[in-house]
Amino acid sequence: MSFHHLLVSHLDALPLSLVALVALSSIFLLFRARPKKPSHVPSPWRLPLIGNLHQLGSLPHRSLRSLSQKHGPVMLLWFGRVPTVVVSSAAAAQEVMKTHDLAFASRPDSSLSDRLFYGSQDVGFCKYGELWRQVRRVCVLHLLSLRRVHSFRPIREEEVALLVGRIRAASSRVNISEMIVSLTSDIISRVAFGRKHVEEEGGGSGVRALFSELTTVLGSFPLRDFVPLLGWIDRLNGLDARVRKTAIKFDAFIETILEEHERKTHTNHARDDSSTMDFSDILLASEAVDGIALSRDCIKAIILDMITGGIDTTYTTIEWAMAELVKHPRKMERAQEEIRKIVGSGGELREEMVEGMEYLRAAIKETLRLHPALPLLVPRESMEDARLQGYLIPKCTRVVINAWAIGRDPVSWEKPEEFWPERFVGNSIDFKGQDFQLIPFGAGRRGCPGVAFAMATTELALANLLYHFDWQLPDGMAGEEMDMSEASGIAVHKKSSLILVAKPPNL
Structure with a gap:
């Protein structure tokens, strides 16, 4: 029946x-229960119950840009019963993240982040308030400060050297995507936990699979958050069980790490805030360090934040940069010439050398413009009524900023669809939250605090890959033939693995 x-x-x-x-x-x-509708914001026609959900598609950042081209850079969509304002221009993004930054500083409710991040007690998904201020203070001052990032330099250099060695030992055909994932997960494991934990969760590959599952689940779309009447579908399609399983496995994994650190601290007595401390050490000592007593769950939530922010986004950026450079060999040659001139023949590429590599940094900026790891920034929620581009946005309205669309907006960029690093040579446009046409890490109060950490790994890894090897596509494939399609998820990486041929350079 x-x-x-x-x-x-x-x-x-x-x-x-x-x-x-x-x-x-x-x-x-x-x-x-119907929320108050934003006043006169352009909006496409929607269906009953589900609203505009059917228009999102498998790659929402692309679907939303297409809708914004018809309805404007500030438009209203209904995701089920949730009114959502989508921002697709630099000017509107500046109003959200600077002019009215405080009004739009909170986060909407999320069943995913609540279940995975211990009631959203992390810096990324926590609602604006005292807890968020304390958590962000710990992250900014003690986990991700420039001094702390610099202290992890030996780890980055050691792991990048191991990457270069693995490529040399491999056959000429290299799955560079797989190797970059390994690099970034190994770095974050050592930084967060003090070692790689290769003997746990099935070895290093098991830990990487666990990290990958977390970011995959975070990219899911729970219907209960938008259409409560259809929440049963989350149970039927297995999403609820998958989230629960991931949360349990991570909780057990991190609890084991913390207990290990506590035993070590008890044995060695109290440790000071030295350069040898990893993230777990610092968080467990947070009350002594900064007078802030973080709960056990809050510490675990922050560690999960570091994992998701430190692995997938960094790996995605390096992968897209390599893909674009191989697709445009003349630009790759220019970057290699710059790097090899600075390092010299047979020299050692040290991290501080990257500061003088203007074209390499321009290529990374161009990659972030075309391929921001998070094309849709983590949603914000208005804490009070506010004006956006003249429209009244009521309290409790969700706001989504399409960083991918802004990076390709012809209003802000010449040749917006072309990979052209030269646009960043000789100018001061940066991605640190002051230039709103380039916001891969967000801006304002809710901007990503881990920019320096992510870029240190990205720059060092990419510089070494280009210095130590000449790269080309296998089987004589031309750059135009490369598959540059995107995979869906919270962080958008290449749909197909990047397989390249690595050859020793003629230095």
Whole structure:
């Protein structure tokens, strides 16, 4: 018997007055719970119940740009019952993240982040308030400060040297995507936990698979957050079980790490805030360091933040940069000439040398413009009524900034669809939150605090790959033939692995 026939048969068995009462109550509750609509914001037509969800597609950043080209850089969509303002221009993004930064500084409710990040007690998904201020203070001052990032330089250099060695030992054909994932996960493991934990979770590959599962689950779309009546679908399609399993596995993994650190600290007595401390050491000592007593769950949530922010986004940027440079061999040659001139023949590429590599840094900026790791920045939520480009945005409205569309906006960029690093040579445009046409890490209060950490790894890894090897596509493939399609997820990487041929350079 179909669901429709089953429902009808049950209704037939009820008194007509009771059916009417249930129907009227449902309608009343539906309208009573309906959020206040932003005033006169352009909006496409929507379907009942699901709103504009059917228009998102498998790559929402592309679908939203297409809609914004019809309805404007500030448009209103309904994701189920949730009003969502989508921003697709630098000017509107500046209003959200600078002019009215405080008004838009909170985060919307998320069942995913609540279940994975211990009630959203991390810096990324935590709602604006005292807890978020304390967590961000610990992250900015003690985990991701420039001094702390510099202290992890030996780890980055050692792991990048191991990467170069693995490529030399491999056959000429290299799965560079797989090797970059290994590099970034090994670095974050050592920085967060003090070692790679190769003996746990099935070895190093098991730990990397666990990290990958976390970012994959974070890219899921729980219907219950937008259409509560359809929340049962999350159970039916296995999402609830998958989230629960991931949360349990990570909790057990991180708890084991923290207990290990506590035993080590107890044995060695109290450790000071020295350069030898990893993230777990610092968080466990946070009360002594900064007078802030973080709960056990809050510490675990922050560590998960460091994993998601430190692995997937960094790996994605390096992968896209290599893909674009191989696709444009003359630009790759220019970057290699610059790097090899600075380092010299047979020299050692040290991290401080990257500061003088203007074209390499321009190529990375261009990669971030075309391929921001998070094309849709983590959503914000208005804490009060505010004006955006003249439109009234009520309190509790969700705001999504399409960094991918802004990076390709012809209003801001010449040749917006072309990989052209030269646009960044000789100018001061940067990605640190002051130039709103380039915001891969966000800006304002909710900007990513880990920019320096991510870029230190990205620059060093890319410089070494280009210095130590000449790269080309296998089987004589031309750059135009390369598959540059995107995979869906919270961080958008290449859909197909980047397979390249590595050859020793003629230095």
